[in-house]
Amino acid sequence: MSNEHDLVELNVTGMHCNNCALSVHKLLEKKGLQDIHVDFANEEVKFSGAEDSSLPTIIKDIEGLGFKVYEQEEAPQEKFYDKIENRFYFSLIFTIPLFSHMFLPFHWLHNPYIQLALCLPVFILGAIHFGKSAFNSLKNGMPNMDVLIFIGFTSAFIYSLVGTAFELGANYMFYETTAVIITLVLLGNLFEKRSVSQTTSAIKDLLKYQQVKATRIKGETHEVIDSRTIQSGDILLVNTGDKIPADGDIIWGDASVNESLITGESIPVEKTKYDSVIGGTLVEHGTIKISATKVGKHSVLSQIIEIMKRAQSSKPPIQRLGDKVAGVFVPVVVSISALTFILAYFAFNIELGDSIMRAIAVLVISCPCAMGLATPTAVMVGLGRGAKKGVLIKGGATVEEMANLKYMVFDKTGTLTTGDFNIKAMDVIDISKEDAASIIVGLESYSNHPIAKSLVKELQSQVVKKFIFTEVKEIKGLGIKAVDNDGNTYEIGSNKIINSGEDDFDIYLKRNNNLLVKISIEDQLKPDAKELIDILKEQKITPILLSGDRKEKCESVAKKLGIEVVYAEKLPQEKLDIIDSYKEQGTTAMVGDGINDAPALTTADVGISLGNASQVAIQSAKVVLLNNDLKSVITLLKVGKHTLITIKQNLFWAFFYNVFAIPLAALGFLGPMLAALAMAFSDVVVIGNSLRLKIKKLN
Structure with a gap:
């Protein structure tokens, strides 16, 4: 359990499926907590906005739902009889012979007391497994899907029990319905748990990288230690x-x-x-x-894992819609089920047993697990796919914003251009080119500025003699001043050092106040820049260049790339104002290189940070591109688009399935057993469609 930046993390065991997670989520929402994330596969519950004094009450209420909160260090081993797979196998052992009486000629299988004996263990298991969750959810005023399942199989069991007690004959024998509903829903839960743990595999893969041994050197000795103790x-x-x-x-x-x-x-x-x-x-x-x-939580890998976990928890608006529907679902379905029974039995004079079976089928088939799984599974797989390609997306909501993008604003230097500079033109006055190169390399080797480094790299081969400087001083925003052995003074820098309005060149070199060299430089374009701009235009996303650099430079880069909207010579505050104005017109992304663009990245709807996983980039941007190339922006657009397509497909199937299946069950075309099978199948369809995103070709 940890409480950092007001974010509380709890480890909660006993959550078997999305239902359980929804119960906890609703409970915390009711308490007015924010940033709620419940992940049943990883046994994690996170939220913020809780007072320290209210924490024990929150823990008590979560345990009141039938789950157990534990400390990370004392992670409990799940007991044999609590494991969902063991519960499923146990019920299957009794369900198979019970169900087989329908097509095997053994007379004793039709004996009501043998059927009761086979059904009873399954019913008790179902009552414990679903009943506890259903009761706790009702007690907290948040009925969950287990209420529907519990009412369904309990009705079938009580109806059969009454038939057995009063010897009312075969029309009252629905023990196999009770057992099959329980077994199939447990099978659905088992599928859900296994599939969701597959969708969270990206985090599990990263966690494996952290669990290594290390060799620590102390004096002359080498000791092997666990990396967590470094x-x-x-x-x-x-x-x-x-x-x-x-x-x-x-x-x-x-x-x-x-x-x-x-x-x-x-x-x-x-x-x-x-x-x-x-x-x-x-x-x-x-x-x-x-x-x-x-070390520990401060390492780059830990922060990436933390981003992934938080990302999988942040819900896109499209999921909130699904949650709202699920919230009113249970009372509505119970009402439809009751109405089905009343109409069938009293209005259409259908037999009592058949009327009850129809009502039960409505309850069982309605379970909207598929609806609850539709978004999180797709988001998890999408984020995992992005992470494998070096694209860290910090949240489900970002996926949706990427799919609705109107504008993409680019910084120039280090984003669209490499930050490496070429000499475009070099004019020398009263000095040989070789001497000019020697002086420039001598002076610029004292600076770490990207332009200085590029000049040294390009002119190094032309150096003919070494100039020795006794005093060297770098003046920020101006350039370098130096004195050589013979007392000559040198200045190299922007047009500010020549005090004239000349602006055709970028760098000037003076000796004893006389102008020696004028250099014009150009920034190299990144290899994927043109392709990215073309793709944006195809997708009706407007590319915008926003830079603090000179107008001519910006317009030259924009012309080469085909960017029509250019803002040059802008100060940081002006950049923010421009981004704000675009945000009012539509969803706006900003692509920058992390450090100096942090404010702009935070202001944009989607901040995309190129560059090394620097602290600032990780904190300020919603997307961190670890590869530092523009191809990753193309990957990001594809992942965003296809994740949203998958979510929409999932929600369509989940809604369509319920809208289509409930009337069929009410009209008697789907018995409770088929309904339970169909319900489990709907979960599998949704999860399968999400997992398809892992291998799908992204166009």
Whole structure:
């Protein structure tokens, strides 16, 4: 159990299906709590907005529904008789002979007392399994689906029991109906539990990466420890083939590290001393010693897992609709069932037994588990599919927003362009090109600015002699000032250093106040930028360029890519105002490189952060693209679109199934046993359709 940032996490056991999860969800909603997430497959309940003093009452009420809240450390082993599979097998053993009397010629199977003996264990199991949940949900004023199931099989059992007691004959024998309903609904629950645990497999896969052994170096000794016990500052040895046990910095050695877990990119990255490494990634070749920096909840992988868990819990608006329908469903269905019986028996003079069976069939077939599963299963699979491709989506609601996107706003440098610069033109005055290159490389090697690095990289090969500078000073926003051995002063920087209105070049170099060099540079476009802009236009999404860079630069990039709307030379606050104005016109996404675009990413409906999984990017954006490429934005659009299609298909099948099946049951075309089978089948159809998203070709 933890309580961090007002978010309370509880571990709850005993939840077998979506019904149980819905009961807990409604209970917490009734208490006015927010950010509620109930995941029965992972036994997790999360919510915020609770006072510390009210927590014991909330726990007591959850346990009042028939579940058990436990501490993470003392995770209880599910008892043999509590396991859903064992309950199903137990009821199946008695149900098969009971059901077989309908087509086997053994006379003794028709004996009402033998049928009662075979049915009784199944009925008791059903009464415990569904009755407890039904009773607790009624007690809390939130009737769940188990109420329908319980009324259904109990009615059939009592009716048969009365027939046996008063020897009323074969027309009163519906013991097999009781047993088959219980067995088939348990089978449905079993399918549900197994399928949902498949849909949450993306998180389970990530958790496996965290559970590794580590070699800690203390003085001369090496000790093997569990990665969960690593502390910040520990020195760890990692050899070829080992998973890196924690985030850290290399202090010795070099290695090829496969970071596909984080970035989706399978080509290993070469790492050497002082480079940082991420826990869970794999050393393919080499041996390194690292100093652990971020451990436990602060590691990149832990934060990704946390994002995935929260994402799977946030409900898109389309699911809230399903929840509302499910909320009024039980009383409506019980009323339809009662009406079915009254009309059949009193208005149409149908036999008592047949009238009761029709009413029971209505109860059993209506169970809208499929409706409850429609959205979460699709969202889980969609998010998992995105995560495998290095696209971290922080919530079900984001999926829906991506599918309804009107505008996509791009930052320029580092987003549409690589951040690497080429020299477009270089004019030299009273100096040779080689000397100019030597001076520029000498000065710019003192700076970490991306433009400085690009100039050094491009001009390095033209250097003919080394200029020695005695004083070097970098002035932010202006450039570099320096003095050489002979007392000459140099300045390199933007047009601000020449105090003239000239604006045709980007970088100027002066010696002793005389202009020596004028350089015009251009930013390289990212390889997938053009394809992405074309796809956006095809999908009627307007691409917009929003940058603080010079107008000519922005217009040049926009022209190459085919972007018609350009905002240049904008300050951070102006960027926010522009995004706000677009949000009023339609759903707006902002794509930026995380650090400097954090405010804009937070303001947009969907903030998409390119770049390394930096702290700021993870916190401010709704989507983090771990690969740092624009192809991931295309993946994101596809995942969003297909997840929403899957949700709509699921909801259609779930609603259509109920609308179609209830009248059939009421008219007597579907008996209770067929109804129970159909109900289990509807869950399987919905979950199967969601799982299809795992392998579906995304166009």
